[in-house]
Amino acid sequence: MNSTSFIDLTSTNARLMLCGEDKVDLLDRLSTNDISALKEHGQGLSTVLTTNKGRIIDLIKIYFFEDHLLLVSDMQSICKISEWIEFYTIMEDVTQIDVSDETFQIRVFADDINSIFPQKYHCEIDDFFVTVIDGVSISVTRNKMNTKQCFDVFGNKKHKNTIIEFLKNFAMQLESSQFENLRILVGYPKFGNELTEEFNPLEALLDDHISFNKGCYIGQEVVARLNTYNKVQRQMVQVSSNHDLDIGEIEFEGKTVGTITSVMKNNGIAYINKKILEETSQVQFGSFDVEIHLI
Structure with missing residues (x-):
């Protein structure tokens, strides 16, 4: 380009x-x-x-x-x-x-x-x-x-x-x-894919767009609690494979651990369970291996 x-x-x-x-x-x-x-x-x-x-x-x-x-x-x-x-x-x-x-x-x-x-x-x-x-x-x-x-x-x-x-x-x-x-x-999020009511701002790595010192706003109590007590369950990541990907669930050891939310050929964006990120950098989409890349 x-x-x-x-x-x-x-x-x-x-x-x-x-x-x-x-x-x-x-x-x-x-x-x-x-x-x-x-x-x-x-x-x-x-x-x-x-x-x-x-x-x-x-x-x-x-x-x-x-x-x-x-x-x-x-x-x-x-x-x-x-x-x-x-x-x-x-x-x-x-x-x-x-x-x-x-x-x-x-x-x-x-x-x-x-x-x-x-x-x-x-x-x-x-x-x-x-x-x-x-x-x-x-x-x-x-x-x-x-x-x-x-x-x-x-x-x-x-x-x-x-x-x-x-x-x-x-x-x-x-x-x-x-x-x-x-x-x-x-690895930039998009409305309707990564930016939906299924996810919270901390999962979407939007910390830079959050003030933790300001007064009250709609949803603040939940966001503040997730941040203070480190309760964020998922994290937005980039994924890639040697095969073309599609939007859908991704697995690790036979269990669903995340979802691919955007794809373009063999690259994509996904939300992954944070605990899995501590264990591995490779998951599966169907029969394909998928590499995880932190954003």
């Missing part, structure tokens, strides 16, 4: 504007990270929406603009997220505006964003800057998929083709299958 590449995520991800005086406080009470730390235009962070049982609704991005927050989630989870926010909005001054149809999102994989954009920028992971390309105003966020650095570009959808043509001067456009392969190879 070209070291500099990009993928159009416009129809893959949803974008929701949150307006009103209580938007930060409300999201802080609904998700795992310290949303109250967002105070200035250009700041952002990742956080996990969890159920009251501490299970994953989705891993989302929150970006702080002067007059609103931009929430970015998987397109398949946005209805649940919107309903979740609405359910817990009682007296709070919070308004939701779904801007998915009016905006675009493009993810760029590049070692140095300054090699693409003319200005010199530096920002922390999840923060963003605003720039102008060919007369088009865009927001560029610094992101990462585990160890893979990337940048997300947001803007008005009517200008998407202009930005795509601009990026083609520097990078190769990825097909969805290539992006999925990259996601699996770096």
